[in-house]
Amino acid sequence: MTTRIVTCILCPNGCELEVGYQGEPSEETLHVDGNRCPKGKHYALDELLDPKRTLTTSVLVLGGEQPLISVKTATPISRALVSKARSEIQGAVARAPVAIGDVILANVAGTGVDVVVTRGTHLRHEHGK
Amino acid sequence: MVDSTRETDVVVIGGGPAGLAAATAAANEGADVLLVDRNVQLGGILNQCIHDGFGLHAFGKILTGPEFADRYVREALEAGVTACTDTLVSNLSRNREIICTTSGKRSRIRAKSIVLAMGCRERTRGMIQIPGTRPAGVYTAGMAQWLTNMANIRIGQRVVILGSGDIGLIMARRLTWEGAEVSAVIEKLPYPSGLARNITQCLEDYDIPLYLSHSVSYIHGRDRVEAVTVAKVDEVGEFIRRSEFRIPCDTLLLSVGLIPENELSRQAGIQIDPATSGASVDERYMTNVEGIFSCGNVLHIHDLADWAAEEGDRAGRSAAAFALGGYRSSNAAARVPISAGDGVRYVVPQSADRSTQELLLSFRVTAPRDEATICVNAGDSSLATKKLRRAHPASMVQMSVATDHPFDESGLEVRST
Numbered sequence: 061m062t063t064r065i066v067t068c069i070l071c072p073n074g075c076e077l078e079v080g081y082q083g084e085p086s087e088e089t090l091h092v093d094g095n096r097c098p099k100g101k102h103y104a105l106d107e108l109l110d111p112k113r114t115l116t117t118s119v120l121v122l123g124g125e126q127p128l129i130s131v132k133t134a135t136p137i138s139r140a141l142v143s144k145a146r147s148e149i150q151g152a153v154a155r156a157p158v159a160i161g162d163v164i165l166a167n168v169a170g171t172g173v174d175v176v177v178t179r180g181t182h183l184r185h186e187h188g189k
Numbered sequence: 190m191v192d193s194t195r196e197t198d199v200v201v202i203g204g205g206p207a208g209l210a211a212a213t214a215a216a217n218e219g220a221d222v223l224l225v226d227r228n229v230q231l232g233g234i235l236n237q238c239i240h241d242g243f244g245l246h247a248f249g250k251i252l253t254g255p256e257f258a259d260r261y262v263r264e265a266l267e268a269g270v271t272a273c274t275d276t277l278v279s280n281l282s283r284n285r286e287i288i289c290t291t292s293g294k295r296s297r298i299r300a301k302s303i304v305l306a307m308g309c310r311e312r313t314r315g316m317i318q319i320p321g322t323r324p325a326g327v328y329t330a331g332m333a334q335w336l337t338n339m340a341n342i343r344i345g346q347r348v349v350i351l352g353s354g355d356i357g358l359i360m361a362r363r364l365t366w367e368g369a370e371v372s373a374v375i376e377k378l379p380y381p382s383g384l385a386r387n388i389t390q391c392l393e394d395y396d397i398p399l400y401l402s403h404s405v406s407y408i409h410g411r412d413r414v415e416a417v418t419v420a421k422v423d424e425v426g427e428f429i430r431r432s433e434f435r436i437p438c439d440t441l442l443l444s445v446g447l448i449p450e451n452e453l454s455r456q457a458g459i460q461i462d463p464a465t466s467g468a469s470v471d472e473r474y475m476t477n478v479e480g481i482f483s484c485g486n487v488l489h490i491h492d493l494a495d496w497a498a499e500e501g502d503r504a505g506r507s508a509a510a511f512a513l514g515g516y517r518s519s520n521a522a523a524r525v526p527i528s529a530g531d532g533v534r535y536v537v538p539q540s541a542d543r544s545t546q547e548l549l550l551s552f553r554v555t556a557p558r559d560e561a562t563i564c565v566n567a568g569d570s571s572l573a574t575k576k577l578r579r580a581h582p583a584s585m586v587q588m589s590v591a592t593d594h595p596f597d598e599s600g601l602e603v604r605s606t
Contacts, residue, residue, distance in 0.1 A: 072386065
């Protein structure tokens with residue numbers, strides 16, 4: 061029996077999960093204790109096999125009221141690909157106006173996940189009109 | 190001298206999560222609401238909190254700070270709230286008048302009720318008195334967050350973070366993603382003060398060491414930070430001799446606590462609870478000054494924006510009722526104190542009308558425990574108990590109390606054992 065402690069990051073409760081499994085971790089072999097909701101078990105399995113994280117960062121924008129817009133991966137991506145995704149996003153430049161939900165980069169790092177805007181900006185000359 | 194005077198039902202000061210929710214709630218109750226904020230954009234600090242983790246409670250979705258703010262701004266405008274941005278409130282008086290300035294013009298606003306939602310500010314180096322030289326490169330974590338996420342300014346390359354509050358932890362990951370090297374997070378207490386999930390996803394994911402029971406004993410460098418000396422501290426927070434070690438760095442971030450921003454409240458003669466540094470309020474979030482309410486981080490520091498917004502919603506509804514005449518005032522004799530007993534640091538609200546039938550208590554425990562039993566007592570009788578699987582000073586606890594009987598005149602006490 062392999063055991064591990066995993067902190068669930070899905071909500072602010074941050075449940076401390078006691079995870080145990082025999083052989084390879086799978087839906088069947090995995091035993092999870094300490095989760096206050098059913099999502100804990102799926103999270104624990106993900107965490108053992110392929111941890112996932114949402115990448116949130118910013119992107120340079122031209123012609124906007126602000127120099128930066130903020131973006132995120134539309135869903136969590138493999139933690140192993142966060143670094144690759146980061147460098148792809150760093151190379152992106154947006155052009156104002158940009159609105160929440162706009163796709164800035166499709167299929168980031170080959171994950172099939174899009175990078176979407178979380179804080180947009182108006183065109184600069186619109187200000188004070 | 191003022192250039193103009195106007196009147197309204199409810200003025201809300203501060204357009205962060207608490208103020209937006211308060212303004213929306215008051216407008217939905219039918220009040221004319223003016224929401225005043227000193228920034229050009231509504232949303233407060235949420236705009237610079239580009240990480241996710243907001244909204245699970247308020248919207249059932251995981252959102253980033255700006256997305257969370259956007260939802261509240263839309264709701265407020267749809268509810269008919271008038272937003273006055275780029276407007277600084279410089280005076281607040283007991284008779285519910287504010288003086289504010291927009292583009293050099295001063296105006297007086299008379300309100301039937303006022304909601305205070307000014308939020309908080311960060312503790313600085315001066316407040317915690319770190320010895321050493323005074324070089325550039327020492328920032329509060331929130332300032333560093335603004336510079337990085339809003340202003341596109343790189344703050345440093347090799348970073349040490351003092352304090353394990355959530356903003357510091359979030360910035361450890363953020364600066365790592367921006368290509369800086371975060372050498373260590375230093376925490377004076379024997380346990381982290383941020384959320385457990387942030388220790389995992391911000392520090393452990395990037396192998397950033399967390400030194401508990403340590404603090405920065407000296408800042409080195411003439412023009413720019415060159416290093417910090419870190420040392421162990423004992424139970425009372427004194428440095429332990431010969432435990433020092435030096436970490437070279439060009440930047441020191443401070444994430445060492447938040448202080449409610451109550452300068453306006455004090456001007457109006459509002460009583461401040463020393464345990465929270467926020468106003469003392471009753472069960473409807475009204476301060477000792479009739480018709481002035483308080484909510485969010487200006488009332489007490491919240492760990493989640495969702496809770497600040499929920500509190501704003503309650504305070505906003507109370508303020509609308511007061512302004513529109515549906516508010517039953519309670520006299521001082523009918524109010525009983527609510528106090529923090531053993532194991533509890535503070536309780537909000539600090540008093541309640543004896544005839545209150547439903548009461549929401551927000552509080553924090555004094556020390557971490559694996560299991561705790563929270564008891565709300567009135568005199569000799571127990572009104573409510575709750576078992577907590579993990580009690581931690583970093584996590585605010587909320588508990589509802591419902592009763593058919595008037596509270597005992599000795600008041601209520603919340604204890605954790």
